[in-house]
Amino acid sequence: MARRTAPEINAGSMADIAFLLLIFFLVATTMEVDGGIARKLPQKTDVKTDIKLKEKNVLQIAINRNDDILVEGNQRVKIKDIKQIALDFIDNGGGIGNKDVGKCDYCKGKKDPKSSDHPNKAIISLKSDRGTSYGAFVGIHDAVGAAYTELRNRVSMEKYGKSFQALEKQQKSDKSQKLKDKIKAIKDLYPEIISEVEPTEN
Amino acid sequence: MSKFKKQKKELPPISTASLPDIVFMLLFFFMVSTTMRETELMIKPPQLPQAHAIKKFEHKNLVSTVYIGKSLNPNKKGDVIQLNDKIARVSDIQGFIFNNREKLQEEEIPFMTTLFKADIDAKVGTIADIKRNLRDIDALKISYAAVGRNE
Structure with missing residues (x-):
């Protein structure tokens, strides 16, 4: 006689599907890696050389122990303004650069003669106090880095379309x-020149 | 005649044979995605600042991590530095770096990075002291740890 119960679903292939998913996740998951803002310390030298820099080629950013930010010694700004200030300063291109590159033809800045000559001359100087908080300090580094990244992205888009x-x-x-x-x-078009000044003692 | 009467109406039981597989899969997934902390923190876990431009490290063995944060003892003020599993002083930094250098090949040494894992409330002065020590021994590559900001 014919007993017709519905046949049991074959679960044999279930394990294969599970393994497939497992392998997918294995490949797709990235383990959490430490990350940070990379900087380089200046080499230690015994010889003190006085390099003459034009004041206009240096953007001074100072942070005091209350995390207030002062730009060029007279302008109190918020951390969110730093990126734009750095951007304008680096991209100014008001003069002639180092290494005989002549004028900055890829700069889109205002060509203000009072601001930096060329991105490869523009130095961002960061002065902090010993009491400055690490959060504010990294915030400024990040903002300056973001300005460089934006400029590099722009010039790279123009040159290589990427x-x-x-x-x-x-x-x-x-x-x-x-x-x-x-x-x-x-x-080389936009070299990151960031100089950290030894923090002031209180 | 009885052909149709005998047909049962109940649904077949759902097979649970694959349940162990699914459980194992989940287990493996969590095993893989969990990162284990290599060093036990002796200080309050530092709250890292947020930043946009973060560079991830590709070679973990080239990174020496310096933890800077508050002491677990709430009465103790000031920043505490931790190297490996010990609370350390600024002067211990050089030894720590030399120790890490010994584990590496000679040609890898210039690529060594010191990662500062500091609390947002840590003082720049502490970090500056460490940086001065690092400069003295030519460990010039540094990195300020931060977590990515999602926007």
């Missing part, structure tokens, strides 16, 4: 010399 960040990301998989040269070229 943002600087995309180029750097590509470098993880593509180790070709061509790409390396491209990144270096962009970095």
Whole structure:
């Protein structure tokens, strides 16, 4: 006689599906990695050299122990304004740059003769107090870094049709010399020159 | 004749044979995505500042982490520095870096980075002292730890 109960669903392949999902997650999950704002300390030298810098090529940012920010010694600003100030300063291009590069033809700034001559001359000087909080300190570093990133992205878009960040990301998989040269070229157009002044004693 | 009468109306029981697989899958997933802390914190876990431009480290063994934060003892004021598993002083930094250097190949040493994991309320003065020590021993690559800001 024919007993017709519905056949049990075959669960044999379930394990395969589970493993497939497991492998997918294994590949797709990135483990949390530490990250930070990378900076380089200046080399230690015994010889004190006085390098003459034009005052207009230096953007002074000072933070006091109450985390108030002062730009160029007279302008009190908020942390959110720093990026724009740095951007205007770096991208000013009012004169002739170092290393015989002549005028900055990729700058889109105001060409103000009172501000920086060329991005490769523009120095951002950060002065902090010993009592300044680390949060505010990193905030300024981040804002200045963001200004550089924006400028580099812009010039990279014009030259290579790709943002600087995309180029750097590509470098993880593509180790070709061509790409390396491209990144270096962009970095040379807008070199990050940030100088940290030894914090003041109270 | 009885062909139709005998047909049962109940649904077949759902197979639970795959349940262990699913449970194992979840287990593996959590095992993988959880990062274990390598060092036990002896200070209050530092609250890292937020930042946009963060560079992730690709080679973890090239990073030496310096923790700066508040002491677990609430009465104790000022910043506390932790290296490895110990509370340290600023003067211990150089030894710590030399120790880490010994674990590496000679050609890797210039790529070593010191990561400051400092609380947002930590003082710049403490970090400046450490930086001065790092400069003395030519450990020039540093990084200020921050967490990414989502916007």
